[in-house]
Amino acid sequence: MFRRNGTLLGIKKQTGNKLEILLKPLLRLNNQGAEYNNPAIESTKPAVNEVIDPLINEITIKYGIPVRLSTANISIFQLNDDPYKPSLLRQTISGDSKLCTIGSDNHTVHIPIFSSTFNQPNSSYYVVVDNNFVISQERNEPLLGIIKKTWMISTKPFKIGQHSVSVTGLLRLNEEGSSKFLQLNHQSEFFNNIIQEFSKIIP
Numbered sequence: 479m480f481r482r483n484g485t486l487l488g489i490k491k492q493t494g495n496k497l498e499i500l501l502k503p504l505l506r507l508n509n510q511g512a513e514y515n516n517p518a519i520e521s522t523k524p525a526v527n528e529v530i531d532p533l534i535n536e537i538t539i540k541y542g543i544p545v546r547l548s549t550a551n552i553s554i555f556q557l558n559d560d561p562y563k564p565s566l567l568r569q570t571i572s573g574d575s576k577l578c579t580i581g582s583d584n585h586t587v588h589i590p591i592f593s594s595t596f597n598q599p600n601s602s603y604y605v606v607v608d609n610n611f612v613i614s615q616e617r618n619e620p621l622l623g624i625i626k627k628t629w630m631i632s633t634k635p636f637k638i639g640q641h642s643v644s645v646t647g648l649l650r651l652n653e654e655g656s657s658k659f660l661q662l663n664h665q666s667e668f669f670n671n672i673i674q675e676f677s678k679i680i681p
Contacts, residue, residue, distance in 0.1 A: 514628060518542055518621050520585070522605075524631055532596040532633045537589050537605065544584035544615040547573040550608035550623070554595055557602040565626075568603070569595040573611045587612060600635040604628070 491498040513526050523538045524530050551572050555565035569592050571577050579588045596603065607623035614621060649672075651659055662668055 514624050516622050516624060519624070522629060526628070527630050527632070529632045529634055530596065532599055532636070533593075534596065535591050535593075537591060538581075538586055539589070539607070540586045541612065541621070542585070545580065545587065545612040545621065546615050547578055547580060547587070548610045548613045548620060549574050550610040550620075552578070552589055552608070552611055552623075553606045554591075555604055555606065555626070556598060557604070565604070568592075584615065596631075596633050599633050601633050603631045603633070605631065 486500075486502045488500045488502075489497055490500040514522070518541050520540045520542045522540070524534075549572060551570050553570040554568045556568050557565055571589060577590050580586065581588060604627050605624065606626045607629075609623045610620035611623055612621050613619060659665065659668060
């Protein structure tokens with residue numbers, strides 16, 4: 479597989495089992511979409527590497543051509559403090575879920591943000607847009623997305639003295655989980671692990 483790098487690849491000549499390959503860089507008419515590795519994207523809000531308020535309620539993507547929503551997903555991940563562990567999925571929405579909308583200009587996609595998505599202050603996130611999240615209105619063809627760790631976003635630190643509203647909840651295990659729990663020798667360790675996992679996603 480080749481990364482999308484603006485290079486045209488073709489076979490110039492074939493002699494027996496030998497191929498002469500031609501590589502030719504393509505000229506860019508402008509720098510549109512360069513930071514997203516996607517020439518169809520004109521801009522995003524928030525922009526790449528922007529520091530945001532954790533309470534934002536939507537993000538937007540503006541395309542250079544009219545688009546329609548399709549079946550693929552847009553997802554938001556939080557970078558793990560431990561570089562050896564995977565990023566944490568905070569939100570994922572399908573383009574055809576009716577939660578996403580397209581503005582009156584037919585170019586701008588509005589994606590709602592859940593209140594829990596960016597709830598970790600002073601943290602790094604990235605947005606992944608799958609191929610076929612939107613399609614071209616004119617050609618009805620799927621458009622490229624945005625690969626991971628390209629559209630990076632950071633949250634501001636909370637102001638001193640700001641606290642979340644207290645919430646009381648109840649966690650229940652299903653039948654399979656209950657059976658496994660009762661067979662554990664160290665049930666207190668199980669509870670400690672659960673608390674640690676929740677502490678990573680709940681401020």
